[in-house]
Amino acid sequence: MAGAPRLFRTKPTERIVAEGGHGEGGELRRTMGLWQLTLFSVGATLGTGIFVILGQAVPKAGPAVVLSFVLAAITALFSALSYAELAGTIPVAGSSYSYAYATLGELVAWVCGWCLMLEYAVSVAAVAVGWGEYVNAFLESLAGWALPDAITRSPGQDGGVVNLTAILIVLLATWVLLRGASESASANVVFVVVKVAVLLFFCAVAFTGFTAGNFSPFAPMGVAGITAAASQVFFSYIGFDAASTAGEEAKNPRRDLPWAIVLSLVIVTTIYVLVAVAAIGAMPWTDFDPEGTEASLSLIADLATGSTWAGLIISFGAVIAIASVVLTVMYGQTRILFAMSRDGLVPRVFERVSPRRQVPAANTLIVTAFVCVLAGLVPLGHLAEATSIGTLFAFAIVNAGVLVLRYRRPDLPRSFRTPFFPATPVLGVVFCFLVMAGLAGVTWAAFGLWMLAGLLCYFLYGYRHSRLNAEVP
Template sequence: MTLAQRLFRTKPTAQIVAEGGRGEGGELRRTMSLWQLTLFSVGATLGTGIFVILGQAVPKAGPAVVLSFVLAAITALFSALSYAELAGTIPVSGSSYSYAYATLGELIAWVCGWCLMLEYAVSVAAVAVGWGQYLNSFLHSLFGWTLPTAIIASPGQDGGVINLAAILIVVLATWVLLYGASESATANAVFVLIKIVVLVFFCVVAFSAFQAKNFTPFAPLGVAGITAAASQVFFSYIGFDAASTAGEEARNPKRDLPLAIILSLAIVTVLYVLVAAAAVGAMPWTQFDPESTEASLAQIADLATGSTWAGLIVSFGAVIAIASVVLTVIYGQTRILFAMSRDGLIPRVFQKVNPRHQVPVANTLIVAGFISVLAGFVPLGQLAEATSIGTLFAFLIVNIGVLVLRYRSPELPRSFRTPLFPLTPVLGAIFCALVMAGLAGVTWLAFGLWMLVGLAGYFLYGFRKSRLNAEVV
C-alpha cells in the first residue's frame, strides 16, 4: 500500500464493534442505563455556561436572547442527530475518534482524537479553576470568609502559589471514577439532579418578580444581535456527546446512546430557555453587566427576593454544576484514550483495565495527574477558549462521517437514522464551519500549534505502532 493509502485506511466497523469493551487485563463492564447515559451528557453540558454566559449574551441580544438559545440549540441539534446515528451504528468508547476511524481513515481519526484531547484536558482544567473561584464566592456568602489567594490562584497571578482548590476537585472526581463506571454514573446523577433543582428554583424565584415590560422592545439589537448571542451561547451546548464515550459500558448501546444524546440536548435546551426568560423577566436587559457575569443569576435571585439566601442557593448550584462537569469530562477523556491505545496509536498503558473495578485505572490516574498540573500551576487564560475549536472540528468530522458511511455502507444496521438525510448532516457541517470561521485569530493560532504537535506525535509514534498499519507491513 502507498503511504497515502495507509494514512487514510479505514477500520472496518465490524472490527471496531467486535473489539469494544476489551482492554489489557480485563473488560469494561456494561452497567449504564439510558437514564444514567442521559444524565452523563446533561452533566457534561449543564455547567458554567448558563451560570456565566447568560450575563454576556443578554447585552448582545436583549430579551431576544431567548431566541438565541433556541437558535443555538437548533445548530447543535444537527450535529447531535449525526452523533446519534453513528453512536447507534458504532457503539464504542471512542466517540468521534472511532467514528472518524471507520469513515475517513486513521490520520483523520488521530487528528480528531488529538482535538478531543485539547477539548477535554484543557477545558476541564479551566473548569476546575473556575470551581475554586465559585467555591470561594460561596464560602464568602455563607460564612463571610474566603480562602487565601495563594491556594486558589496559579503562579504568575497576583499572590498565587498553587491552585489547590482546582486540584482538589480533580482529585475528588478521580476518586469517584476509580470506583467504577456505575458508581461514577450514580454520583453524576446526584450532581445533575441537584443542579437541575437549583435552576428550577431560580426560575420559580425569578418568575415571582417577572415584569412583562422587560420584554419590550423584544429585539432591540435586531437579527444581528440575536445571531451574535447565539454564536456565543452555542458553546454552552457543548457536552451533549458525552454519552457517546460510554459506548462500551452501556447496557443497550444501540438503543440507548442515540436516545441519551437527543434527550440530553432537549433537557438542556428547555432549562436554558426557561432560565433566560426568567432572568430577563426579573431584571431589565440593560442592567446586565457583561464584565461582571460570574454571579449574574445569584444577583437576580437576590433582587427578586430582597435577601441573600436565594443567591446563596444559586451559588451552591454553580459549585455542584462544575463538579459534575469535571467528573464527566475526565471520564470521557479516559475512554477516548482507551480506544486510541487499543488501536496502538498511543502507549498500551492507557488500555489496561483493573480486573476488580473494571476501569482503566492507570489511564485515569495519568489523565488526572496531567489535568491537576494544568489546573494547579498554569494560568490558562485564552488557551481555554481554544478548546472550542477542537470540539467544533470533532462535530464537523462526525457530520461528514455520517454522509460517508451512508453512501459507502448503506447495508449496515442502524438503530437510529438521521432524519432528512443528507440535509441534516450537511447543515451540521456547514454550521460548524461557520462558527469555527468566526473564532478569534489567537484561537486559530493555538489550534494550529496544537495540530503541529499532534501530527509530529502521530508520525513519530502512532503511525509506526498502529495495529491497523501493522497488518499491511
C-alpha cells in the same frame, strides 16, 4: 508516497464493534441504562455555561437572547443527530474518534482524537480553576470569609502560588472514577439532579418578580444581535456527546445511546430557555453587566427576594455544576484514550483495565496527573477558548462521517437514522465551520500549534505503532 494510502485506511465497522469493551487486562463492565447515559450528557453540558454565559450574551441580544439559545440549540441539533446515528451504528468508547476511523481513515481519526484531547483536558483544567472562585463566592455569602488567594489562584495571577482548590476537585473526581463506571454514573445522577433543582429554584424565585415590560423592545439589536449572542451561547451546549464515550459501558448501546444524546439536548435547551426568560423577566436587560457575569443569577435571585439566602443557594448550585462537569468530562477523556490505545496510536498503558473495578485505572491516573499540573500551575487564560474550536472540528468530522458511511455501507444495521438525509449532516458541517469562522485569530493560532504538535506525535509514534497499519493490506 508508498505509505500515503495507509494514512487513510479505514477500520472495518464490524471489527470496531467486535473489539468494543475489550482492553489489555480485561473488559469494561456494562452497567449504564438510558437514564444514566442521558444524565451523563446533561452533566457534561449543563455546567458553568448557564451560570456565566447568560450575563455575557444578554447585552448583545437583549430579551431576544431567548431566541439565541434556540438558534444555538438548532445548530447543535444537526451534529447531535449525526452523533446519534453513528453512536447507534458503532457503539464503542471512542466516540467521534472511532466514527472517523470507520469512515474517513486513520489520520483523520487521529486528528479527531487529538482535537478531543484538547477539548477535554484543557476544558477540565479551566473548569477546575473556576471551581475555586465559586467556592469562595459561596463561602463569602455563607460565612463572610474566603480562602486565601495563594491556594485558589494559579501562578501569574495576583497572589497566586498553586491552585490547590482546582487540584482538589480533580482528585475528588478521580476518586469517584476509580471506584467504577456504575459508581461514577450514580454520583453524576446526584450532581445533575441537584443542579437542575437549583436552576428550577432560580426560575421559581425569578418569576415572583417577573415584569412583562422587560421584554419590550424584544430585539433591540436586531437579527445581528441574536446571531452574535447565538455564537456565544453555542459553547454552553458543548458536552451533549458525552454519552457516546460510554458506548462500551452501556447495557443496550444501540438502543440507548442515540436517545440519550437527543434527550440530553432537549433537556438542556428547555432549562436554558426557562432560565433566560426568568432572568430577563426579573431584571431589565440593560442592567446586565457583561463584566460581572459570575454572579448574575445570584444577583437576580437576591433582587427578587430582597435578601441573600436565594443567591447563596444559586452559588451552591454553581459549585455542584462544576464538580459534575469535571467528573463527566474526565470520564470521556479516559475512554477516548482507551480506544486510541487499543488501536496502538497511544501507549498500551492507556488500555489496561483494572480486574477489580473494571475501569482503565492507569489511564485515569495519568490523565489526572496531567490535568492537575494544568489546573494547579498554569494560568490558562484565553487558551481555554481553543477547546471550542477543537470541539467544532470534531463535530464537523462526525457529520461528514455520517455521509460517508451511508454511501459506503448502506447495509449496516442502524438503530437510529438521521432525518432529512443528506441535508442534516451537510448543514451540520456548514454550521460548524460558520461558527469556527467567527472565532478570534489567537484561537486559530493556538489550534494550529496544537494540531502541529499532534501530527508530530502521530508520525513519531502513532503511525509506527498502529495495529491496523502493521497488518498486511
